[in-house]
Amino acid sequence: MNRENGMMFAKTCWQRGTRVAALVLALSGLSACGGQSDNQKFGNGGTGGTGNGDTVPYTTGVYPDYKSLANQCSSAAAENNFLRSWINDTYLWYREVPDLDPNGTADPLDYFDLLKTSATTTSGADKDKFHFTYDTDVWEQLSQSGVSAGYGAQWILLSAVPPRDVRVAYVDPATPASSQGIQRGDKVIAVDGADAINGDTQAIVDTLNEGLFPENLNETHEITLETAAGTQYTATLVSQNITSTPVQSTHVVNTGTKMVGYMLFNDHIATAESQLITAVTTLRDAGVNELVLDIRYNGGGYLYIASELAYMIAGPAATNGKTFEELTFNDKYPTKDPITGDTLEPVPFLPTDSNNAALPTLNLNRVFVITGSGTCSASESIINSLRGVNVTVVQIGGTTCGKPYGFYPQDNCGTTYFAIQFKGVNDAGFGDYSDGFSPGNTTTAAGTSIVGCSVVDDFDHALGDEAEGRYAAALQYIATGSCPAAPPGVVEKLRSGNRIVDGFMVKSPLRENRILGGRLR
Amino acid sequence: MSAAGLLAGCAHSQAQPERPAVIEKPGDAARAELQSVVAGMLGVNDVVLAANALTQSAVLFVEQGNQRDASGRQLDGRNLGRPEEFHLLRSGTHCVLLHVNKGTRRELRHIQCRGL
Numbered sequence: 079m080n081r082e083n084g085m086m087f088a089k090t091c092w093q094r095g096t097r098v099a100a101l102v103l104a105l106s107g108l109s110a111c112g113g114q115s116d117n118q119k120f121g122n123g124g125t126g127g128t129g130n131g132d133t134v135p136y137t138t139g140v141y142p143d144y145k146s147l148a149n150q151c152s153s154a155a156a157e158n159n160f161l162r163s164w165i166n167d168t169y170l171w172y173r174e175v176p177d178l179d180p181n182g183t184a185d186p187l188d189y190f191d192l193l194k195t196s197a198t199t200t201s202g203a204d205k206d207k208f209h210f211t212y213d214t215d216v217w218e219q220l221s222q223s224g225v226s227a228g229y230g231a232q233w234i235l236l237s238a239v240p241p242r243d244v245r246v247a248y249v250d251p252a253t254p255a256s257s258q259g260i261q262r263g264d265k266v267i268a269v270d271g272a273d274a275i276n277g278d279t280q281a282i283v284d285t286l287n288e289g290l291f292p293e294n295l296n297e298t299h300e301i302t303l304e305t306a307a308g309t310q311y312t313a314t315l316v317s318q319n320i321t322s323t324p325v326q327s328t329h330v331v332n333t334g335t336k337m338v339g340y341m342l343f344n345d346h347i348a349t350a351e352s353q354l355i356t357a358v359t360t361l362r363d364a365g366v367n368e369l370v371l372d373i374r375y376n377g378g379g380y381l382y383i384a385s386e387l388a389y390m391i392a393g394p395a396a397t398n399g400k401t402f403e404e405l406t407f408n409d410k411y412p413t414k415d416p417i418t419g420d421t422l423e424p425v426p427f428l429p430t431d432s433n434n435a436a437l438p439t440l441n442l443n444r445v446f447v448i449t450g451s452g453t454c455s456a457s458e459s460i461i462n463s464l465r466g467v468n469v470t471v472v473q474i475g476g477t478t479c480g481k482p483y484g485f486y487p488q489d490n491c492g493t494t495y496f497a498i499q500f501k502g503v504n505d506a507g508f509g510d511y512s513d514g515f516s517p518g519n520t521t522t523a524a525g526t527s528i529v530g531c532s533v534v535d536d537f538d539h540a541l542g543d544e545a546e547g548r549y550a551a552a553l554q555y556i557a558t559g560s561c562p563a564a565p566p567g568v569v570e571k572l573r574s575g576n577r578i579v580d581g582f583m584v585k586s587p588l589r590e591n592r593i594l595g596g597r598l599r
Numbered sequence: 600m601s602a603a604g605l606l607a608g609c610a611h612s613q614a615q616p617e618r619p620a621v622i623e624k625p626g627d628a629a630r631a632e633l634q635s636v637v638a639g640m641l642g643v644n645d646v647v648l649a650a651n652a653l654t655q656s657a658v659l660f661v662e663q664g665n666q667r668d669a670s671g672r673q674l675d676g677r678n679l680g681r682p683e684e685f686h687l688l689r690s691g692t693h694c695v696l697l698h699v700n701k702g703t704r705r706e707l708r709h710i711q712c713r714g715l
Binding site (some may be wrong): 208210216217218219220221222223225226318319322345346348349377379380381382403424432454455456458459481483484486487496502599 | 610629638641643645646647649650651654659660661662663666675676677678681683684
């Protein structure tokens with residue numbers, strides 16, 4: 079289950095010895111398993127029992143090889159036993175995990191939730207914000223790069239509870255949403271007749287989630303939206319397999335003294351590689367000497383894509399022989415990757431693409447990055463790696479998500495577990511940005527402060543529009559060396575009460591509820 | 600396709616000059632065959648493909664676990680792997696799908712393609 083943002087998604091429980099997956103509603107706190115899965119008992123003797131069959135031998139502080147315990151699915155205790163040893167062997171902060179009797183918890187998912195550090199960062203946030211599970215059959219689904227069911231409109235939830243504020247962050251080209259004229263900033267008013275702003279019954283919440291996030295193809299839903307000018311319209315949308323475009327916008331602005339390149343990069347998926355190469359080639363040929371890289375909605379993906387882009391920005395002179403990112407695992411594995419067994423080698427700045435063709439370069443010693451809470455993982459690696467080779471990164475927007483970590487998803491008995499196993503550090507040895515990167519003039523953020531301007535997301539303008547708030551701030555900084563005087567806004571936390579200051583992006587048809595009730599929370 | 604047919608097809612294909620290709624006249628049958636062949640080459644039961652897969656480009660990428668968290672971020676946001684890559688080739692009069700990662704090939708019997 080994924081409990082980020084207080085949401086629970088798929089819940090697995092034991093019923094007559096069989097695991098049954100069911101959706102649960104975060105707002106109601108109900109689960110298909112009643113209270114059974116939360117019935118936890120702990121002890122040191124291994125006699126607590128899970129209520130569903132066999133127990134396993136348990137000795138405090140003794141951890142059998144997890145590989146020998148894998149896929150023993152006859153009981154919760156057996157699965158817990160695997161998790162206990164796997165976490166102890168590979169979890170980055172295994173020393174901070176309590177040693178819990180695998181016989182004491184009836185649901186492996188609940189047991190897994192307990193197998194993490196309880197430490198907090200300097201901001202008071204959980205040190206480990208990325209500990210979750212997924213049904214293996216869902217996780218292992220294969221799809222064409224960038225293809226998923228939907229309309230091609232990317233919703234962003236500025237407030238997921240009443241009075242809700244659901245906006246369009248951007249629209250992929252050649253999709254049902256684009257053909258209906260839906261544009262960034264449009265506000266969702268109603269879905270299939272359900273009030274999207276104030277509706278607060280379970281039925282309305284269900285209707286909103288089903289309409290905005292269709293799970294199947296050929297679903298037809300009517301969505302009423304309001305433009306920035308206050309005009310309301312209703313779009314009839316039919317869900318399709320949508321092919322996203324990870325690099326949507328590239329252009330050059332001649333300021334008179336500078337040639338400023340702009341590039342909107344939304345996803346580190348496979349198809350991004352060729353699009354990034356095309357974009358950088360365009361910018362190089364135009365002779366840009368400044369770059370604004372818009373990654374405010376880029377949550378990461380393939381690390382090799384990030385390394386290639388960082389190389390294309392900085393060029394060979396700055397990166398030759400330098401480390402893009404070095405992965406460090408726990409102290410049981412100082413020299414070897416615990417999963418692959420490979421000797422640990424720094425990830426270099428990649429000078430060639432997947433076909434070994436030389437990459438185009440901009441050879442810049444400064445780059446502007448537009449960021450927000452959706453800027454995560456591999457996107458943060460771009461920022462950190464460039465800073466590690468003395469490329470000045472000027473940050474415009476909001477604090478990034480703070481995920482210098484990664485993992486190898488681990489399957490066991492039909493569930494795929496995600497537990498942090500490694501941290502990435504740059505050429506200068508820095509990787510401690512678990513509270514994110516924050517623009518230098520942010521007043522209350524706890525993230526790693528780097529030079530830049532805090533600017534709220536501007537839904538009144540298209541991405542790449544020179545008048546869009548964050549892009550305009552970058553252009554101003556390039557022209558004057560300073561941030562906009564007013565109103566810069568303070569964009570620091572993902573949430574402030576029930577109001578999500580910087581919004582969060584919902585990109586694909588997840589199998590869980592995102593729109594929340596108010597009274598029902 | 601039988602093993603003998605596959606071998607014969609490959610032997611024939613390899614004797615012909617090859618070039619990247621795209622699917623012509625994609626219909627339900629062509630899409631079904633492509634989906635079946637790609638899934639078979641990956642050893643899975645199903646794979647989600649766009650309706651216009653390989654109609655505008657000779658390259659097809661397939662990824663695993665394109666799942667997002669509650670914030671819409673990639674669950675595996677620092678993915679150390681690589682995608683599965685397929686190339687559609689026109690080999691003589693045949694259309695052949697190459698799985699680049701494994702170097703395996705399959706002839707597409709019911710798909711029309713044209714070289715680029």
